[in-house]
Amino acid sequence: MSQHDTHARLAVSTVIFALAPDQADGVADDRERPASLRIPLVRRLREPGLGQWALPGGWLPVSEALDGAAARTLNETTGLAPKYLEQLYTFGDPDRSPGERVVSVVYWALVHSDEVERAVSDENVRWFDEDALPDLAFDHAAIIDYALRRLRTKLVYSRIAHALLGERFTMAELRRVHEAVLRRRLDPANFRRTIEASGTLIDTGERLAGTRHRPPALYRFDPAHSPVASPSPAPAQPHAASATASPTRPGTHSKEPQ
Amino acid sequence: MSQHDTHARLAVSTVIFALAPDQADGVADDRERPASLRIPLVRRLREPGLGQWALPGGWLPVSEALDGAAARTLNETTGLAPKYLEQLYTFGDPDRSPGERVVSVVYWALVHSDEVERAVSDENVRWFDEDALPDLAFDHAAIIDYALRRLRTKLVYSRIAHALLGERFTMAELRRVHEAVLRRRLDPANFRRTIEASGTLIDTGERLAGTRHRPPALYRFDPAHSPVASPSPAPAQPHAASATASPTRPGTHSKEPQ
DNA sequence: CCAAAAGTGTTCTCGGTACACCCATGT
DNA sequence: ACATGGGTGTACCGAGAACACTTTTGG
Numbered sequence: 001m002s003q004h005d006t007h008a009r010l011a012v013s014t015v016i017f018a019l020a021p022d023q024a025d026g027v028a029d030d031r032e033r034p035a036s037l038r039i040p041l042v043r044r045l046r047e048p049g050l051g052q053w054a055l056p057g058g059w060l061p062v063s064e065a066l067d068g069a070a071a072r073t074l075n076e077t078t079g080l081a082p083k084y085l086e087q088l089y090t091f092g093d094p095d096r097s098p099g100e101r102v103v104s105v106v107y108w109a110l111v112h113s114d115e116v117e118r119a120v121s122d123e124n125v126r127w128f129d130e131d132a133l134p135d136l137a138f139d140h141a142a143i144i145d146y147a148l149r150r151l152r153t154k155l156v157y158s159r160i161a162h163a164l165l166g167e168r169f170t171m172a173e174l175r176r177v178h179e180a181v182l183r184r185r186l187d188p189a190n191f192r193r194t195i196e197a198s199g200t201l202i203d204t205g206e207r208l209a210g211t212r213h214r215p216p217a218l219y220r221f222d223p224a225h226s227p228v229a230s231p232s233p234a235p236a237q238p239h240a241a242s243a244t245a246s247p248t249r250p251g252t253h254s255k256e257p258q
Numbered sequence: 259m260s261q262h263d264t265h266a267r268l269a270v271s272t273v274i275f276a277l278a279p280d281q282a283d284g285v286a287d288d289r290e291r292p293a294s295l296r297i298p299l300v301r302r303l304r305e306p307g308l309g310q311w312a313l314p315g316g317w318l319p320v321s322e323a324l325d326g327a328a329a330r331t332l333n334e335t336t337g338l339a340p341k342y343l344e345q346l347y348t349f350g351d352p353d354r355s356p357g358e359r360v361v362s363v364v365y366w367a368l369v370h371s372d373e374v375e376r377a378v379s380d381e382n383v384r385w386f387d388e389d390a391l392p393d394l395a396f397d398h399a400a401i402i403d404y405a406l407r408r409l410r411t412k413l414v415y416s417r418i419a420h421a422l423l424g425e426r427f428t429m430a431e432l433r434r435v436h437e438a439v440l441r442r443r444l445d446p447a448n449f450r451r452t453i454e455a456s457g458t459l460i461d462t463g464e465r466l467a468g469t470r471h472r473p474p475a476l477y478r479f480d481p482a483h484s485p486v487a488s489p490s491p492a493p494a495q496p497h498a499a500s501a502t503a504s505p506t507r508p509g510t511h512s513k514e515p516q
Numbered sequence: 517c518c519a520a521a522a523g524t525g526t527t528c529t530c531g532g533t534a535c536a537c538c539c540a541t542g543t
Numbered sequence: 544a545c546a547t548g549g550g551t552g553t554a555c556c557g558a559g560a561a562c563a564c565t566t567t568t569g570g
Contacts, residue, residue: 006320010266010361062264062359066350090348090363092324101320103363105269105348147490190533192550197531211560212362213548214540231347231404344568430521455558464520471521472567523566532556539550 008092008101009258012069013057013140015088015108015147016040016080018116019164019180020129034179039144040078040119048098049137049258053128055144057104057258070107079120083239084163088147096139097258108147110163138258139199157182159200162221168197170208170216171195200225241245266350266359269515270327271315273346273366274298274338276374277422277438278387292437296392297402298336298377306356307395311386313402314396315362317515328365328372337378340367342421346405354397355516362516366405368421396454396516414437417458420479428455428466428474458483 020036041053060066067085074080085107092103110121121127128134133144143230154163161177162169175191195201202222207215278294316331318324325343326492332338343365350361369377379385384393393400413419419435420427433449451461460480465473 006322007265008268008318010268013308041415060350062266063352065352066361087347089322089345091489092363094321094323103318103324104297105361106349142489171550187533187535188548189535189550191550194532196313209541212542213546214542214550216549231349231400246570399531429523445560445562446521447523447525447562452559467568469521470569471519472523472569517570519568519570521566521568523564525564526562527569528556528559529560530562532558534555535553537552539548541547541549543544543546 006135008103009257010060011057011102011104012060012066012073012111013055013104013106013143013258014070014074014082015055015106015144016074016078016082016084016111017109017147017151018111018127019113019177021113021116023051026209034183034185035176037132037180038116038127039130040080040125041136042077042125043126044137045124052137053126053134053136053140054258055106055140057257066105067107070105070109074109077120078125079118080109080111080115082111083115084110084160088150091139091143093139102258106143106147108150108235110160112163112165114166121257129198140258152181159195159198159221168204168206168218170218172216174219210233266320266361267515268318269360269362270318270324271296271313271314271362271364271401271516272328272332272340272343273364274332274336274340274369275367275405275422276369276385277371277435279371279374283304283413285349285482292441292443293434295406295438296374296385297388297391298338298383298385299369299392300335301382301384302395304383310395311384311392311398311515312395313364313398318363324363325365328363328367332367335378336383337376338369338373340369341373342368342418346401346408349397351397360516364401364405366408368418370421370423372424398516410439417453417456417479417483426462426464426478428476430474432477433458442492 016039017037018040020038040056042056044050044054045246056074056077058069058076060069064072066087071082071085074082086109088106088108090103090105094101096102096104116127119125119127130148133141136144155178161174161181164177165173171192172188175186175188176196178191179186200222201219204218204220206218208218209215274297275295276298298314298453300314302308302310302312314332314335316327316334318327322330324345329340329343332340344367346364346366348350348361348363352359354360354362374385377383377385388406391399413436419432419439422435423431429450430446432453433444433446436442437447458480459477462476462478464476466476467473
């Protein structure tokens with residue numbers, strides 16, 4: 001392959017975010033510090049970067065859409081189906097990959113916690129805490145850093161936090177998502193009012209019982225309320241990957257890309 | 259070429275913005291409506307889209323950086339050297355170009371008005387008013403629309419308007435740039451305070467004489483003050499294209515890309 | 517003196533923050 | 544009853560919008 005290519009090769013990768021599941025060690029103190037974001041990485045099975053951790057991704061087939069390729073490759077490698085998927089940036093420094101010129105169109109995705117349980121997790125796919133990342137292949141550390149900044153920025157002017165949660169959720173759960181992403185405590189009273197004023201929430205009327213205190217209301221998001229700024233015809237929306245996740249290892253195409 | 263390519267081809271295009279030069283028809287009423295933005299387009303000399311207007315761009319060479327290719331191709335086709343250049347989005351729908359799969363990494367650029375005079379302008383390169391665009395090849399109309407939205411959004415939280423002006427400028431000139439981009443009148447008093455509070459301006463101490471009223475102060479931008487959010491190592495900065503613009507026609511590479 | 521734009525001062529509203537306080541449930 | 548988080552009320556602060564007003568030049 002790559003006899004002496006006069007063109008760059010095109011790859012698609014994705015930075016995936018999920019909430020760390022509650023550590024059920026019974027210590028009430030857990031609730032005091034914000035939960036953290038986790039990112040799934042895959043181990044590279046070939047050169048360059050053999051053995052290092054990298055973002056899930058793959059080469060772009062001729063006739064597949066960019067976001068389609070992002071959703072497919074992340075599903076093949078991790079078994080995840082993203083609830084939110086948006087293009088992040090295209091990285092193409094000539095020397096970002098040793099040997100071969102590779103241009104990577106990078107996406108970022110949000111999956112909700114339940115998905116994490118269903119996700120592949122073996123010696124070659126692992127979840128890492130946002131602030132405990134391993135050594136990463138290529139420029140992937142910088143890419144994740146950039147994705148985190150974008151997530152934090154976008155959270156405040158858009159309402160995308162629900163993509164990290166299930167269908168129904170309490171105000172406190174939603175607030176903890178914001179706290180985890182922004183890495184700081186938020187005032188419950190003010191958070192409630194801000195969210196309610198945005199009009200993105202719908203009160204289901206139901207309440208969550210079984211807590212050791214006053215039962216909180218359950219909300220869901222207004223689906224009509226997803227005005228995310230993206231290129232005109234294709235708004236960044238929850239993406240339907242092959243829902244029946246049948247994860248396969250990478251290597252379907254030659255080499256692994258970045 | 260393209261025997262039966264199993265990969266997409268990679269192109270780089272740029273949406274370039276400049277202020278429309280003052281129409282010197284002497285009517286004082288000109289000052290009453292905001293100036294408009296202008297965009298240079300090039301006519302396609304080959305299929306697909308022969309004869310239609312399109313964004314300046316070219317194929318990505320193997321060993322050239324993305325922003326380098328953007329700066330070079332826009333300079334080759336239009337003779338312009340951008341003062342500001344930033345990646346916009348990567349467009350890659352499988353059917354956006356008839357016949358061949360083309361993925362375009364699109365940049366957007368700002369040039370100041372003086373540049374416009376020096377720019378190439380012939381039957382195959384022409385400036386179009388933002389709201390009087392011709393029929394465009396491929397998905398370029400949607401791309402320009404997206405670039406306009408990005409410019410308007412970025413103007414308010416970042417201070418990039420100076421990239422459309424020369425070295426020294428008055429507060430009113432800067433305000434008219436904002437008015438042209440945002441397409442609405444701004445209160446001179448409040449605009450002044452907002453800009454001054456941002457700390458991005460430096461008073462040169464000079465004043466512009468020769469007006470028929472009180473001479474306004476001349477300002478310049480604080481170069482240290484360009485904290486633009488971009489991927490970590492490569493901040494979006496004024497870009498040094500080949501400064502001695504020697505415009506050449508496209509066609510150096512096979513076909514014209516999108 | 518007058519026109520016209522430069523530049524200043526004052527007030528108002530609104531979104532976000534801090535924080536005191538009441539409410540409803542399980543134990 | 545009481546601990547615990549759910550939920551409400553209220554006061555403050557700073558950024559921006561509206562607009563009256565003063566200043567400085569050319570004609």
